[in-house]
Amino acid sequence: MVEKKFLTLRTSDGETFKVEEDVILQSETIKQLVEDGCGDGQIPLANVTGNILTMVIEYCKYHLGNKKLGEEIKDWDDKFIDVDQKIIFDVILAANYMNIKGLLDLACVKISKMISGKPVPEIRKILGIEIHGFSEEEEEENRRWNLWAYED
Numbered sequence: 001m002v003e004k005k006f007l008t009l010r011t012s013d014g015e016t017f018k019v020e021e022d023v024i025l026q027s028e029t030i031k032q033l034v035e036d037g038c039g040d041g042q043i044p045l046a047n048v049t050g051n052i053l054t055m056v057i058e059y060c061k062y063h064l065g066n067k068k069l070g071e072e073i074k075d076w077d078d079k080f081i082d083v084d085q086k087i088i089f090d091v092i093l094a095a096n097y098m099n100i101k102g103l104l105d106l107a108c109v110k111i112s113k114m115i116s117g118k119p120v121p122e123i124r125k126i127l128g129i130e131i132h133g134f135s136e137e138e139e140e141e142n143r144r145w146n147l148w149a150y151e152d
Contacts, residue, residue: 007034010042015050019057026060028099047097052090055080059103081110085126120149 005021007030025031033043045053059080066073081088088107095104115123124131134142142149 008042009053010044011048011050011053012046013049015053016042017050017053017057023057023060023064026064026100026102027056028101030098045094045098048094049090052087052094055087055091056094056098056100056103059106060100063102077106081106085111085114 006018007021007024009017009019009024009030011017021034025034030043048056062076062080063073068076081091083091088110092104092107092111095101095107111126115126118126123129131139
């Protein structure tokens with residue numbers, strides 16, 4: 001019987017997680033650290049909080065060697081990412097930081113569905129984009145070069 005290896009991860013809010021190595025090696029960042037010999041102690045995840053890492057681990061566990069039908073995985077993914085908008089943005093940041101392509105793609109698709117077909121002011125609000133600090137001349141030049149961004 002093969003003994004499972006574990007890695008200890010420490011989040012930005014000080015939580016520690018002992019995670020099966022094969023599960024968390026779906027993170028290219030952690031995989032690279034382990035390959036470079038840096039995975040013996042605690043691996044700090046400066047940009048990931050405990051509640052988001054819990055979600056990341058859940059995602060990785062489900063997707064590890066998953067042989068289920070595509071529709072079954074899609075249904076699970078849809079339920080998994082059906083969370084508050086702030087959490088989705090935090091998942092995007094964590095998936096990008098940890099380099100977990102599938103999770104990053106899933107969260108970005110969710111945001112794209114949230115903004116699809118919405119008027120630009122509403123998209124700006126969802127994405128937290130504020131327009132300020134431009135002179136009238138800079139604003140006018142910006143409008144000329146980026147007409148699509150000012151459509152309502």
